[in-house]
Amino acid sequence: MTVSASMTRGIASFAHQGRRRPRTVDVLIALSWVLLSSFSVAAIPGSEVVAPGVSVLLVAAGLVFFRRSRPVLTFAISFVATLPLALFDPTLGSLAVAYSVFAIAVYDVPRRAWQCASLSAGVLLAAALFSPFGFLPANDRALGNGIAGVVTYVVTGFLTLLVALLWGQNSGSRKRYVDGLVERAHHLEREHDQQVQLAVLAERSRIARDVHDIVAHSLSVIVRLNDGADAVLEREPLKAREAIGQVGGVARSALGEMRRVISVLESSPQSTSLSAGASYEDLERLVEVYRGVGLPVSLTVNGRTPSQTGVQMTIFRVVQEALTNVLRHSEAPSLVGVSVESDSDVVVTVRSDGHIHNESSGDSVGRGLVGMRERAALYGGTLAAGPDEEGSWIVRLVLPGAGA
Template identity: 30%
Template sequence: MRSAVRWLGGRPGLIDVVIAGALALTVGYSIVDPPGPASRWPVWSAWLVGVVLAAPVSVRRRWPLPALAAAGTAATLATVLGAVTAGMLLLSFAPTVLVLYLVACTASRVRSSAALMACLITASAAIVFFYRDVLPTLAPALDRSELPPYWPVELGATAAAMGVAWALGLLVRARRDAHAGLARQLAHTAVIEERLRISRELHDLIGHSMSLIAVKATVANHIADARPDEVRAALNTIEHTSRTTLNEIRRILGGLRADADPYHHGPPTGLAGLPELADRMRSTGLHVDLTITADGLPPSGVDTSVYRIVQEALTNVTTHTTATTCRVTVTLTGREVAIEVTDPGPLRPAGKPADGGYGLIGMRERVTLYGGSFHAGPSADGGFRVAAHLPFAPGGAAS
């Protein structure tokens, strides 16, 4: 049963055909066995009239306005010509009501309002004409009806059905427009968030690399005459760092251009890239004591965030402190990654405060994105400490 309903749900045109067939049978039966005086038309014509009245419903999704015009015209003519019976005139306009609902769902409010007014006017005129000019010419019913024909009731019921169908159509259209607007807003928000993420990536990458280059260039400038071998080593580090940075920038921007994952290619930027990062920092004179305890791998987003947090923390050490040593501890369990970066300090005279600078803000935003905790501030021994916890679900998705 469920599979049949699912199969029909994917074929709305077929559903309309089924509804049209049911309406044709209902209208035909109401003409054959009416509650009031019978039509002068032959009995066999009842089923033909039912088919003509209900046929527009089967094509209402493809041609809503033409189907409404056809349904309204057929119902009006059938009523005026006496092809339908008193007491059941609402059934003759039932196909018009169904098509009017779809017009209100799909057409503009001006067009659907004009269609509603046209349907009300023609239906009212046809019903009044039927009771004034057609009904008196029909033979009285053999049996007294429990619901005798009464034109105000038929006119009111038909007008109410059309009004309700039109109002429901407008409500459905408004909800669809609201959902479409929400979808566009979510897509726009996703684009903005992606741009912010990429801007943080570029900030972390360029900030780290330029700090490293600045430190090595300063060292080379001071020892240029006394120790040329160290100058050459500093220049090699600058060359390697600049090339690596350019490659990563090309990878990130190339990923944007190709609408692909920017971390799919290029140098490792997760836990696997931390040893290389520590080696680069050691070349600046900062001894990095790196300890990684990991049982498996975190999700790719968390993996990249860990790398960027450690990278930014080490950049802050070289930029804002005079420390020559630093300790980095990364511990991965089945549910979270714990990061701790400590240095003995002290801060440089022009160093940033604990809550300032884009680096700390970027690290805090990365941690917040995964619902984790972040702390950055002076330690008890006079140095500086950065600690972050990034939780994630055991299955691999961020929690």
């Protein structure tokens, strides 16, 4: 039991070293081939056979270095090269075949290894039987010994090939299994890298949308407040000062939101810092900002608060962008209605009765509309923007199932 365990550990260690240093293993295999075959070549009668025989063995051994990339070609050349020596000693041929079919079973397909082994075994058996130097002698008296030699050769050769085939098939199966695991690991790694890249792109797009919404909203309000302050500066300096104070408040609020957007880059993916200041409950504060710059906004909220913070932020940003567009592109609206209905679905409607500038009408209102549609698509929703039959400009967001 101890010897068997030690042998198993030795084989496993050799296989491990073989995977780490394949060329070293090839050299050892080539040397073992030459060493084992040299005894048989030296035993062949006639010194004129020894030198060519050793040369043939060296050439065949050199082919071992191609057994990984061209196992079938290595088998064919080495088998043909050693076949003349097999006429003198058939065991030389069977040894060459055993080395080669092992390589085919490991580095090619087992079926081809069995085919090559069967073909070469038939040829070597014929050489042993019918060669003038084979096991069957010319006189009848030595016939018994010749038959015994043939039987011995057939049995040992068959066992040698069988061991080589089974060992090679087992090693090949293990190699293909390991190669498959490695390939799958590489595939998963590439897939992970692609997912990371997609996540980075999605994060950049999300941050770009947030930055656009914050900057567009804040600058639009600041411009309107500044224009209002400039218009009443001489007549009503107190109102002008109040407007200037509101400019500072809007700027500070925008700065805080920008800090929250930037901080997400240093936060964990589960961080919800982006939703701070841009949630469902902040809609009233948002509407008050636009009322402060003279936009007649009404807010109606019905239903329960959506459970997902991302949905809440989407609602907030869409309302914010829609009101910003009204502030920038609508001419003297008398009423801007914001309606939020949250049941199983979430439906947000922003309606302005003011006339929209021609250059801003239609579906191509710019980056803001694109950003709103991207936000809606993240939750399987839709966003439509355009005039209705009465001439009012309507932005309508629908998020199916987002109200649960």
